Amino acid sequence: MQTRLACAGLILAMMAGVMNTGGAETASARARAFLEFYNATYQRLYLVAQEAQWLAATDVRPEHTGRRVGADAALAAFVGSPWVVEECRELLSSVPAGDDLVRRQLEMIQRLAAECPGTLPDVVKERVAAEAHQSATLDGFEFRWRRPGSDRAERITVNQIDDLLLTSTNLAERLAVWEASKESGVALKEGLLRLRDLRNRLAREMGYSSYYALRAAHFGMTVPELRAFHERLVQEIRPLYEQLHAWARRRLAQRYGQPVPRLIPAHWLPNRWGQEWPGLVEGLDLDSCFRDRSAEWLVRQAVAYGESLGLPKVPESFWELSDLYELPADSPRKKNTHASAWDMDLQGDVRSLMNVKPNFAWFATAHHEMGHVFYFLAYDRPEVPVVLRRGASPAMHEAMAETLATPTVQPPYLKRLGLWPEGLDPQDLRWLLQAALEQVVFIPWAAGVMASWEHDFYELDLPADQLNRRWWEYVEKYQGIAPPAPRGEEYCDAATKTHINDDPAEYYKYAHAFLIKYQLHMHLARELGQDPRQTDFYGRPEVGRFLLRIMRAGATRDWRDLIREATGQDLSARPMLDYYAPLWEFLRRENAGQPVGW
Ligand code: X8Z
Ligand code: ZN
Numbered sequence: 013m014q015t016r017l018a019c020a021g022l023i024l025a026m027m028a029g030v031m032n033t034g035g036a037e038t039a040s041a042r043a044r045a046f047l048e049f050y051n052a053t054y055q056r057l058y059l060v061a062q063e064a065q066w067l068a069a070t071d072v073r074p075e076h077t078g079r080r081v082g083a084d085a086a087l088a089a090f091v092g093s094p095w096v097v098e099e100c101r102e103l104l105s106s107v108p109a110g111d112d113l114v115r116r117q118l119e120m121i122q123r124l125a126a127e128c129p130g131t132l133p134d135v136v137k138e139r140v141a142a143e144a145h146q147s148a149t150l151d152g153f154e155f156r157w158r159r160p161g162s163d164r165a166e167r168i169t170v171n172q173i174d175d176l177l178l179t180s181t182n183l184a185e186r187l188a189v190w191e192a193s194k195e196s197g198v199a200l201k202e203g204l205l206r207l208r209d210l211r212n213r214l215a216r217e218m219g220y221s222s223y224y225a226l227r228a229a230h231f232g233m234t235v236p237e238l239r240a241f242h243e244r245l246v247q248e249i250r251p252l253y254e255q256l257h258a259w260a261r262r263r264l265a266q267r268y269g270q271p272v273p274r275l276i277p278a279h280w281l282p283n284r285w286g287q288e289w290p291g292l293v294e295g296l297d298l299d300s301c302f303r304d305r306s307a308e309w310l311v312r313q314a315v316a317y318g319e320s321l322g323l324p325k326v327p328e329s330f331w332e333l334s335d336l337y338e339l340p341a342d343s344p345r346k347k348n349t350h351a352s353a354w355d356m357d358l359q360g361d362v363r364s365l366m367n368v369k370p371n372f373a374w375f376a377t378a379h380h381e382m383g384h385v386f387y388f389l390a391y392d393r394p395e396v397p398v399v400l401r402r403g404a405s406p407a408m409h410e411a412m413a414e415t416l417a418t419p420t421v422q423p424p425y426l427k428r429l430g431l432w433p434e435g436l437d438p439q440d441l442r443w444l445l446q447a448a449l450e451q452v453v454f455i456p457w458a459a460g461v462m463a464s465w466e467h468d469f470y471e472l473d474l475p476a477d478q479l480n481r482r483w484w485e486y487v488e489k490y491q492g493i494a495p496p497a498p499r500g501e502e503y504c505d506a507a508t509k510t511h512i513n514d515d516p517a518e519y520y521k522y523a524h525a526f527l528i529k530y531q532l533h534m535h536l537a538r539e540l541g542q543d544p545r546q547t548d549f550y551g552r553p554e555v556g557r558f559l560l561r562i563m564r565a566g567a568t569r570d571w572r573d574l575i576r577e578a579t580g581q582d583l584s585a586r587p588m589l590d591y592y593a594p595l596w597e598f599l600r601r602e603n604a605g606q607p608v609g610w
Contacts, residue, residue, distance in 0.1 A: 039106040043114050046099055050121060051398035057087040059357045066354060068144065069365060070335045072152035072346040077144050084140045092128035092136060096121065097218075113397065113568060120399050120567065126218035126226050135217075139210040146203040146513050151348040153199060157192035160184040168192060169341050170349040171369060178282045178291050183268050187496055190279035194499075194508055201504035204513060205476055208469060211516065224470035227517040231405045231524075232570060235471060242459040242520055245527070246490060248585040249455045252592060255599040256289075256448055257492050258608040263292050274610050275494035278487075285509060286493045287457040289449040290373065293442045301431045302370040307337050310368055310375050313429065314382040318416055321549065321556030323563075324389035326382075330362055338367040350510040351377050353384035353413075355392065358401045362388045375431075376420040383416030384409060386559075391566030404562070404571035406518050410525030411532070412563060418533055421447045424548035438546060441598045448592050451526060453491075455585075459523035460490030465506055466517050477501050492610040528575060530588035532559075535579040544591055 064083035068076040090096070100118045107115045128136040155173060156165040160182070168189070176189045211223035220226040225235050233241070257276070264280045265272040282291050291297065302310075315326050339345060351366045364381045368374045387409060391401050403409030419425035423438035432438070464486050468474045474482055480499050483506045487493050499505060506512050511519045536555055537544035549555045562574050575583055 039103065040108065040111065040114070043103045043107065043111075043118070046103060047114065047117050047397065047399075050096065051117075053090060054087075055358055055398045057083075057090050061087040062354060062356045066356065066363070066365075068147065069151055069348040069352075070345075072148055072348075074148075077148045080144045080147075081141050084144065085137060088128035088136050088140055089130065089133075091121075092125045092130045094130045097125045097129065100125070113400075116568060117397050117399055122218075123226065123229055124399070126215055126220060129214055129217045132214060132217050135210055135213050139207070139214060142203060142207050142210055143514070146200065146207055147348075149199055149203060150196065150510065150513050152346045153196045154346075155192050155195065157188050160188055167341065169338075171338055171367060172341070173284065174373070177279075177284065181267060183270075183279070186279045190284070190496065193284045194503055194505055197504040197507040198502065200507040200513060201476075201479070204504065204507045207513075207516070208473075212470060212473070222470040222473075224467055224517045227406075230518070231407065231521075232572070235467070238463075238520070239467065242463045242523070245523065245585055246456055246460045248589065249452060252448070252452055252589065252596070252599075253456055254492075254609045255596070255603055256445075256453055257610070258603045258606055259445075259599060260289055260292055260449065262606065272606075273494075275488060275492055277496050278493050279496045281493070285457065286487075286491055287454055288451070289453050290446070292449055293446045296433070296436070296442060296446050298372040298426075298431060298433065301433065302372065302375065305370045307368040307370050307374070310370060310378045311336055311364075311366075311382070313375075314378040314416070317379065317419060317425075317550065318382055318386045320551045321559070322553040323386040323556050323560065326385060326389070327360060327362070329360075330364070330385065333361070334363040334365070336364060336366045336368050338369050351381050353381045353388070355388040355401070358398055359392050360389065362392075372420075376417050379417035379420050380413040383413035386416060387412045387563050390560055390563035393564070396564075396566040396568055400567040402567045404565060404567050404569055404574050405521070405524075407521035407524035407528065408562070408571045408574070410522050411528035412559065414525050414529040415532055415559065418529060419547075419549060421450075422545070422547050424546055425550060428548070428550060441594060444545060444592065444595050445598065448595055452588070452592060454526060455523050455588075456490040458526075459520050461486045462509070462511075462519040463523070464490070466512070466519060469506075470517055479504055479506060488610075524583070527583055527585055527588055530591055531575065531579050531581065531583060534587040534590060545594075 061080075061083040064076070064080040068080040100122050104115065104118045104122075107118065128139065130136065155168045155170065157168045157173075158165050173189055173193050176185065177193075180186050180189070208223070215223040215226040218226070220229070221235065228235050228238050231238065261276050262272050264270075264276065268280065276286070278286055281289055283289065319325060335347065339347060347367075348365060349367055352364065354363045354365065355361075356363060362385045364385060366374070366378065366381060368378055387403065388401075403412070423432055423443065426432040427438070436443070461483075465483055468482055469479070478501070480501050480503050484495055484499060487495075495505075509519075533547070534544050536549070536558060537547050539558075540547070540549070540552065540554070542548065558578065562578060565574060572582065575581075
């Protein structure tokens with residue numbers, strides 16, 4: 013850690029030297045020199061930090077956490093240096109009106125600096141260490157549960173938790189495993205509160221109202237604009253969501269032999285947070301179709317799909333350096349259990365961290381992660397300045413990932429791969445219902461619960477003794493879900509969600525991403541003259557070219573302009589609702605005479 017900080021100090025001294033040599037330089041030459049220096053230095057320090065973070069996430073050990081702290085501190089010292097901030101401010105005041113690329117770089121550099129302003133070096137140092145330790149607690153957490161009737165606590169992996177929630181019909185077993193899945197929140201609560209205070213202090217130092225406002229700036233939006241957008245979105249989706257909710261609670265009550273509840277008990281649902289509801293529709297179990305496929309096949313297929321569209325070829329190093337498969341339950345090595353994609357050096361060393369098993373959920377996730385990887389490969393090129401080698405907004409990255417995962421719900425693609433259940437009519441509305449139970453129900457979770465709770469947590473400094481109460485208020489309001497029994501403040505159920513800890517204050521990006529995905533998908537289907545619910549884009553280079561126009565730009569363009577140029581329309585929930593339009597009739601029939609809403 014010491015070496016790295018000294019190193020960053022040296023770099024800053026050199027940098028000041030570089031910039032002071034040209035007193036007579038014009039403003040734009042000075043900006044060019046600054047950006048050249050910044051981008052080159054950022055790239056090197058970013059790589060060191062990424063390498064250390066990769067090691068810390070794939071092999072959780074105190075020495076790897078320590079190494080990450082050192083590397084992150086070096087990057088933070090550079091990125092947040094007061095000299096960088098001042099230089100940026102000055103240069104921004106003199107950027108010629110048409111020089112969008114320079115302006116966008118300077119603005120990005122300012123936002124990055126606000127994560128770790130050097131005017132508060134001790135707070136930055138504390139944050140860097142706290143982030144690394146929170147990730148280590150999260151990634152290394154060992155879940156334990158007690159099977160009903162047993163008095164022995166046993167270790168249980170995250171994949172096993174998810175499998176049981178997907179398949180078990182024994183309510184006592186479901187309750188035990190759901191409760192076990194919430195234990196990590198207890199371990200993470202204190203660290204999360206500490207991090208909230210540190211993140212807020214740094215963002216406020218740079219003039220933002222909170223850390224939430226700083227992340228909102230990456231979307232080019234203010235907090236009130238975002239809040240209004242999310243509320244509108246949730247309202248637009250609400251009528252369809254209420255129909256799905258009514259259908260699901262009856263279906264689940266029947267499955268468990270219980271009366272139909274007003275709110276769905278959280279442990280009845282097939283996902284730890286009720287964020288998607290797979291496996292509720294009978295006769296559509298695709299997992300059995302994966303029985304004779306290997307985990308590697310799933311990832312290879314996701315790569316093959318993107319390459320069939322003409323997206324950049326995934327390098328051999330991806331296979332050598334990624335960490336893709338589940339570890340055995342008794343493995344001494346511990347690794348992060350949440351899927352992610354990494355652009356290590358911002359020039360082609362792309363990797364993914366997953367825990368793939370051959371089942372439908374991982375099939376979709378593998379396609380999602382490869383979507384990120386194709387986006388990296390598309391914008392990692394000399395024409396895109398290093399600091400703009402990222403999504404046009406954080407949501408756009410998720411949107412490209414989701415777009416590359418769209419074929420996994422399209423019958424022609426599944427048929428092509430021999431994964432479509434024999435005898436099932438591709439037009440069967442139950443298939444569309446199943447997709448809606450995964451996709452539509454996600455919106456109230458992401459744009460409702462997560463967006464609102466994180467807003468209150470950061471922007472309103474939600475007190476430590478109100479975290480869980482506020483969480484469940486939003487879960488009821490937006491999702492119509494209730495905890496199995498009252499949950500006190502000794503728990504911190506929000507903190508069980510990975511992103512709350514290590515991808516903070518912007519989970520709503522996934523809601524934006526889902527909308528963008530449907531907007532692009534409906535447009536593409538129309539252009540290609542295909543039924544949007546039965547598309548077959550495999551091997552269609554025009555689809556790749558369409559996506560590459562967005563992908564190759566990285567963050568050199570505003571995300572709203574890119575969407576408008578691609579589809580002729582602004583972002584809205586309309587295309588998603590159009591996609592599911594055929595379901596309305598079906599759901600109204602199914603729910604006829606039954607209460608809808610809660
Ligand atoms: O975190 C993810 C990806 C990695 S970026 C697997 N997703 C969100 C989640 O799991 O909560 C994908 C959709 C929602
Ligand atoms: Zn993603």
